[in-house]
Amino acid sequence: MQQNTNSPRTASGSSSRVGSGADTFMVRDYGAPSRSAAAVNQGTLRAQFVDADRYGIPQISALDVPGPTPPQAVLVTGDTLGAADAEGVRHAGGRSYVDLTTGETVQVVYDPASGGYHPRLPYQLAASSAVVQRMAGACTWTSSTPATHSRAMSMPSPTPASVRLDPQWDLHSYDASGAGATQGAVIPGKKNYLIGGQTYYGDTQFSLDYYRVGMSKLHRFNDRGKWVVSGAIAEDGMVQIHGDPAATYLYIGNVLARIQVDSARNKYHLVAAAQSGLPGIFLDTGGSRASWVPEMRLDSIGDIISAARKRLGYSAVTSDMSQGLMSTMDKQTYCYMRQYARQMIAFDNAHIRNAPVQYRDRLIDAHIWRHGYPYDRLLLGMRARAERTALPLGIVQFDPFQGMATVAPRREGGINVGAVLQNDQLYYPQRQRTPDEQQLLDQWKALNTTDENILRGQANEKMYQALLENDGYRIIPGGTYGGGQNGFDLVFKGPADDVYVLEVKHAKSGSTSMAKVNPDYQMEDGWVARVLSRLDANDPGAGQVVEEALRRQRLFKVIGATLPDGKLVLFKIDMSAVRA
16 A cells, blocks of 8 residues: 555654545554564574573563554545445455545444444554444444444354253154165166155155156055055155055155144144154254254243344233244244344354355254254344344344245246245245335336336336345445346345345246246356346446355345235245256
8 A cells, every 4th residue: 555755654753734635535544563672582582492481581472562553544545445335435455444524534344243334443453343334325434432332343153152952853763764664676767765664666856956746756556566656745845645544754864754733833743753752843944945944942932032022023922932823923023033043053153154055054954953043142132132232242133034945946947936925934024114115116006017017127126125225235236237227136235244136026926937048047157147247347346246256155146026916025046946
């Protein structure tokens, strides 16, 4: 970084004139502190003695090194920093800066957990606990002191040790395959399924990841040796066996377990072998429709439930969520708790946080079965959100997308939006529209004619942008070409800096599909790369953000499907299945 000759770092005396003109700013940045001669000499002396400790020569960490120098300013021209982006942030040399209302430009560091920016002063090795906030309708920022905002920079940290609240699930005690039974004959092109001691045959090409109805049937030889259809595997992973008695099974990992519906709660639970004496395990949808995880310990987490209800405005609700059918409010509360817990698991565990997007949900599910839910951290986050106070150090800001399951389109890109809406783990939480969102809906409805498709599509995109902005997501401008008519409908970032690409659709008759733009379908990685290669040369930022996320395999893809009545349905997708 170049320095002006009037800078306090290079001049023998400070200048009362820090610069003139619009291209000169006072910038707080790192300085190279002068080294302590005493420290160097003691370090050299220590190196001369093999038994230095015996002679009382201190460790490097104990040396009497002078403290940090006072804050110093460096003059940097506007050309060096570049213009502020749509968020009012300047970027240079891999660092970020904002213009304060005091006339200074200060280096800042974005905190993904709090969703805010913290100043990093010249003598600091890390961002301070103070925050800067953008002035409404302006590109300048104002700062608050640690006294008014005491929370320090939050980063992922390991889950604190605690007594495990969830049981240690021994899934082998729920094995219902009929271990020890004789497997049936091998048939070319068929896969053997040992279920309840009998052999059933399915198509070897069948996969829940690439579900196809025509390959989902199960056959067996009946008592007369006749080849008959005897069951099927549903898209949610349920193995339905016909006959008397009919039975339903589910694969959890490599274990086939029998499941039943609890009539009091209208919920599936695993049934243990009779001789084991183990209780049933109630199940919830995991990271996909065909993945299942154990229910949270609703009978033992009253504090978390109360905090979640308070945050959602349901403080008057006192029902026991572990008993009977859940009310609509309890379903929304429980969905909120599950999504936040899943997000915390991914955020707190580096191997999940840094994994490619397509593997992330499965890793979260596996973590839950092995380690249970992070109730301690969930309580910390829920209490802070309920009281609307700063989150404790290391607790991530809630982002529903990070805790939701992922939808896999059918082959050729088709998506049944009606099926998505049947499971609250698959779609973004619904809420009442704000006045500005209602106004946009009214404008969209007024354009609900076949000869105004372009205007109607633009109005549709505006509804999603308003929804996301009002919920705290940061819209990244750009990502289009051809006068803004082609490209990404919307690029946005979540509170933990996760990057999302949104494709907006009109879901006629409760379904939609991804168009094939040779050779790729919309939202496939190849299509994303193709759009990036065509972006306008002066793209203001979305292209770079998406390109980096795609390179790191950390790009989340979201569909916004608008139903004929104007209902907005947001859900994450994985496009792998369209090629099956």
